[in-house]
Amino acid sequence: MLRAKKPWDEMFENRVKVLYFHRRADLSAKVWNLLDEYLEYVRDHAEAFWEVLHLFTIKYKPERDEEDDDLDKYSVSAKLHRERAARHESVGRSMGARIRKFISKGVPASLFEEPGVWTYPVKISLVSRG
Helix, strand or coil: CHHHHCHHHHHHHCCCCCCCCCCHHHCCHHHHHHHHHHHHHHHHCHHHHHHHHCCCCCCCCCCCCCCCCCHHHHHHHHHHHHHHHHHHHHHHHHHHHHHHHHHHCCCCHHHHHCCCCCCCCCCCCCCCCC
């Protein structure tokens, strides 16, 4: 049901769309075009960004001490887990190189610090709320 609603599309559409640390007039048309290209990539992969920011567990197999003969009930969860892991691997692994590519083309590195210019976290840290 959650996948049908595509909350990542709403998250992308509602992202911050103003610059806080740069003046628009100080950025060239080339930089704006490159930024549009980068944000198009982010939009196309918004699901992966949403998933990394909204952690939830997926039980895709029984626990070791759990007796369960009906493994079919885990097949949908296992598929969801594999797809989610593949998205994370694809976007996460290439993000650093992608940003370096845009910087080498003339995008100021500081532009990637803007709230509306999403970058994928290098490491996901879970905070215990004991």
